[in-house]
Amino acid sequence: MGKKDLKFNSKTIHGGQEPDAGYGAVIPPIYQTSTYAQSTPGGHKGYAYSRSANPTRTALENSIASIENGSYGLAFASGIAAIDAVIKLLNPGDEVISTNDLYGGSYRIFRCIFEKYGITFHFIEMQNIAKIKENINSNTKLIWVETPTNPMMNVIDIKAVSMLAKKHNILLAVDNTFATPYLQRPLELGADIVMHSATKYLGGHSDVVVGALVVKDKHLADQLYFIQNASGAVCGPMDSFLTLRGIKTLHVRMQRHCENGKAIAEYLANHPKIDMVYWPGFETHPNHDVAKNQMDDFGGMISFVPNGSSYKEAIKIVEKLKIFTLAESLGGVESLVGHPASMTHASIPKENRKKIGVVDALIRLSVGIEDVSDLIADLEQAIG
């Protein structure tokens, strides 16, 4: 049986991995080197300079490609560096359609960096396919999907968007950071590019900042590799090693994230002091059917609003939580709490935030894999 045929829970451990060529090390060594000896000019063993390629990074890139069911993986210095590489496929005059409920840093690089190079971005409600259609014109070259969205937990129908994109010959990229390939595999649903902030669930231990892209098409892989090498925001060997180690337990961690997430979403929904809970696993979630179709479970990310949308109450809760640490980021084994309006989404203008539901009282949880009764007790003492 080839490694390509393995089930997901085996691919996380074995996918794309071979014992090291040097001494047969089962775990890829940390090749902490910038350069490689050559026997004659150009006479090297596949590695010449570590911006272009590094064996530890190759092992990570092969692993991520394997778990996303793609053919080519590319590892970057951060999730944002991976996004940067994708947008550099475009030219001045090109247009991009993206969601109005987007990771704040993605919004920032689109608006504040790439708009000045003549690329136009449309931020729309992508749950509604008709709205995407309305924004397509002959300059549209890329559709950028994030699903579930951050922090409103909207779910976008990847397959429906991909059919539309294919019809108009537009590239489709999906930020799969929140779901991870444990829950959803965008390439199987017709996406051309999968992007990850591996800083989050793939790494899983809040100890690295890493990004990744995965594609199936060789030509697209070559273009992205050219940009990665030319622009230089590569993932270092130590971070590659740590991320690879994280991926080996992705499936067991995600299973627990989902179980704990469900229990906490239900606890919050039944709490008299909580007005709104956003989690795609609820049957009442507006995109629940799409979520059920394209995801294998619903994940551990939850947003909620306390009674009366009280900003003061929200701040009191995030400050009182003890096991949930008030911090940026998500997807680690430890539970985190965030206040999007002042933290992750502060770079989005207040008016735009409000329009999509990111009110000042919104709280976001990244539910970790601790004992769920401890997590609920923590919420109980903080919400009161």
Ligand SMILES: *Cc1c(COP(=O)(O)O)cnc(C)c1O
């Ligand atoms: C964190 C995050 C990013 C950015 O990734 P970095 O690794 O922080 O650069 C992009 N998209 C989503 C959904 C994220 O959560």
